[in-house]
Amino acid sequence: MPGIENIKHAKSPDTRGCILLVDDEPNILASLLRELRGAHQHILSATDGVNAINMMANNKVDLIVCDANMPGMSGADLLAVVQQRWPDTVRILLTGYPEHSNTIRAINEGRIYRYLTKPWNSDQLRITVNQGLALQHAQSERRRLEQINRQQYQELQELNNTLEARVVERTVELERANGELEQAHQSLQKSYVTATQVFSSLINLRLPPEKQSNAKVSSLVSAFCDKVALSEKHRQDLAIASALYNIGKLTWDDVLIAGSPDRMERNDRERYRTYPVVGESLLMSLEPANDAATIIRHHQERWDGAGFPDGLSGEAIPYGARVLKIATDYVELQMGMLLSRKLGHEEAIEAVRKYSGRLYDPALCEPYIEVMAMIESTQTSDDTVLVLDTARLEPGMVLVKDLHALSGMLLISAGKPLTERLINKLVVFEQNEDATYQLFVRVSEIED
Template sequence: MSETALMEAVTPRVLLVDDEVGILNSLRRLLRHENFEVLTAESAEAALEILEQNPVELIISDARMPGMDGATLLAKVWEKWPKTIRILLTGFADLNTTVKAINAGRIHRYISKPWDDDDLKETVRQWLQFQTADRERQRLEKLTEQQNLELQKLNNQLEARVKARTSELEQTADMLDLAYIELKRSYETCVEVFSTLLTQRYPLTKQTNKAIIALARHIAEAFKLSELDREQLVMAAALYNVGKVGWNDTQIHKSAEVMLKTERPAYQKYPAQGESLLMALEPIQEATKLIGLHQERWDGSGFPGGLTHDAIPHMARILKIIVDFVELQCGLLMERVLSRDEALVFLRKYANRWYDPGWIERIVPYLEREAPDLLELNPNLRAMTTAQVKPGMELAHNLYAASGILLLNKGKLLSQPLIEKLCAYEGSEKARYTLFVKISEAAPREATS
């Protein structure tokens, strides 16, 4: 009988071994109402045959038997089935046999003859409970080992996919010590993968994390932030909106500007909620603080704490500028989607109110020189003038007049008469509209005015 078979036994078995049939019968009667199966053997040799065929949790053997005595039997049991509980039944005159059983058979307990019925039953129960607990421990250890192997397998697959898609981390690996970079790369890529998963609930045009991460990295390099500040800024940029994970689909698609009164509390709590969700991750403790404070405003009108000026950590002030610059171009801050240039005008307008004026004077010129229009990151979207659009194109964002009036809803198919009306209205307002349209290889669909 193998150790595996013993572990998988369902109904416990107790083997009684004694060359005296009367004693065997007496023990069988004593234990017949217990919650286990009782097997008997009239010799050590017969007991070993039973053990070869059946899993046995506990064996009780008489000390004195013709041929092989109880101590020798239990020694053999210990050698071949060490998990089986071994109890020696011995008389007062069997001291030498008892000592032998303790030394060679490593018995768990010996019981003197004549035995006390209650004591014997309780002893068997306790050791079987121990056996059950030990078997459960082994099962859980095996399960944990299997789960760890499976987790390692999934982690290896994840790393392989991330390495295949991430060239920037490979460049970092060339610059730093290999052992340090391997550890750092695994951690950062896992954060970015988690960040990517968070964005899947957003429509394609409102998936901001990738652009915010890239912009955070470029700004950290351009302004020569310390290595620690760079790491924390990028981590916070990747996970800044994790506090929105519990929002419903309706709210998560809305811009902050048009949220209902009942939705505002959730919006104002999302930075603190994100910080709470990530507090247990020790390596990004500083990043979680940035996440919790990235909606604070220079003049104290922000949330969640209403902090002002230097009470707001400077990295949180930078993150606020980055997040708003991207969200303005994705329709998450205002209902009207702004172009890159319009977003830069907005940042300057709210300097000294929402934003640290010192950082605005440094970052905005950099963005004017270096930051691409976010639509360039999406090959399926284009910003066009009314003279450039064609019939059949579909609006990707709402179109507003210069006065703020909503002219066309997103999803509207443009027709030739509609384009002509827009051109005429544009002329009457002396304005120039920018239309964000979806571009695909398929031919434009038929549209009605």
């Protein structure tokens, strides 16, 4: 508020003050100047009332000391003018006749602060002047603060009159801004997850086609998140972790990447056990991926504590890592990435059930098995899903499963509505790759 700023930044008044000495006798003026000059640097002098009034008009005078008996305009007359035109100026009368009628008039009409008799006492003169200046400054400061107080009071009144409306208006603005920020944050997070999926498809370029597991792991984890209604934060962290869980394998040579752990030599097996730590270190510099990096580090821990890299057990293993562990094992068992032979769907489910409480969190196994069975059933019998080539696609269809190129690169993520422009680009891409794509789209979306 302006008033508050005035108080905070206002300069303190000049306590030295400005003094005007008026006397028609030069020797008296000289004596007064000698008495007061040491303590007061700004001192004016005049030898008559007319000159004194001119000086008052051109200078801010805090205190005037005036001789009572001067030719022309008497001291009483001068102080009466000063009282009318400059009432804030402290007025002191200097007289040799305290009972003189001029002194009485000065008291009555000039409303003087004090009068001193000639010859004066030096200490009394200085004390009286100093007290007069202190009074003048105190009164000036009081008026200044009163003015600020009145201004503040008026501003507070105006503020109170509009405060409720302004609070409501500001609340609406804040709610709208918070909504926009939340929406922007969610959009950014989704974009970040999508970017990791694209990056995951680049990882697949190093992996043999039969061992490109990221997309299947991501789909299974996403279905599990739906099943148990995980929070959006958990879903996003798991989406990033499932897309990039094997990023640490990029440092391997092609022979090691293509091998399965049960047939690795000791040195290769030791290197295999480091890939979760390498994956974590590659992602820790990306702040939005920090929690996902922790999940990746611990996704090979076992419920019984015999896993790696840190030998954590039970609930000491981060929840997201326990979720990812089941999904990666289930998918990699079917792709021949853990054992030298590939397991079928039922065998992989049976392995999850068998090792519940040893490798896996037992509380997660049954919900996961239900999700696995549901996905298998949907892929084989869901009549709401069509598998179409690009020639039969129509704008408005919505993709049910991620579409990957032959190289493993992600082309379109699940949930993406198909447009005519996007379909034409797929046709061109097919021709360039000399490939034929099969897309999973939902019937209900087509009808809509």
